[in-house]
Amino acid sequence: MPRTILMGDPQFFSVKGGANPHTRNVLGLKKTVDAHRARQQWHMMAQALLAKGAEVLVIPPDEHLTGLVYPANAGFLYPLQGCSSAHKTFHLSNLLPTRAGEREVYRSFIQSLGFATRDVQARFEGEADFFPVGDNMMIFTHGRVERQRFVPAFALPPWRRVYGFRSDERTLDELKRIAEDRVILSLELCLEAHYHGDTVLCSYGPRREYLLAYMGGFTQDSQEHLRMTFGARLIELSDNDAALYAANSFQAEEGGRFSLFMPFGVSETLCTRIRANGVEPVLVDVSEFLAKGGGSIKCMILDLGPSNELAKDPAAVSFRAERRYEYLFP
16 A cells, blocks of 8 residues: 655755764764765655655754754654554654654654644654554564763774664663553664664565565674574575665555665665565665764654655644645745
């Protein structure tokens, strides 16, 4: 079923907080975005998604909230599919301090689409760390949440930056109450360069039954849980594919055909394995967003589920029409 997704207008995309290892150079200085290149890449990605049947809605830009270009962190819709919008709730993230202002922007937008909203209380960053796999499982990824700072180091330069992770393990209790009808597999992240679960994991396939995984991004216990749970359905990523954020991909469907939007440059070996599972890779260049902002394809997409399950009331339908990509960028 065609899906409706949310993307963030890249007009003001830049590095302000510098809150992950991709945003700073070896000296700890924040990188500068090539704004023209970023906008070109964003539009090419949006148009490629439209060509595969997705409905793309666009959140307005805000020069003070440049992280809006990564709406996967906004929260998550539950249930994601299988019922009308009246029975769905959007659970808003509790973002890190430099992005906390985004919550009210997302709240207004999501409510205008006809969804009820609730706030997650613990530190948590939405679909980036909580997403469905198969028919009855959700995966929750977490790591140590720390105050981001520079600390001394016996190296050159003589300091390093502590970034930490984004979702607190204590969020699990809230998530269990929300998704009480699903099994939740809790996994611990261990590499700051892969600070969200959607940078190391991607479920795909007709029932999202297969899982791409970069095992180096997890603790040993979590690696064992993954192998035990998924067996032959687990596709382990090479270091090279993982560095390109191959797991930060998004599946679209049109007419019963499945496409997995993946970062340009991933290996043909990986693409061949994905095709063997009945899904066609579609490679998209969003390198400016990864190299400067630390987010790739899935980070730039919030999944709002099947298009035919969105609200049908006139106000929501009108708002949705006004925020469609084709209306905003004719």
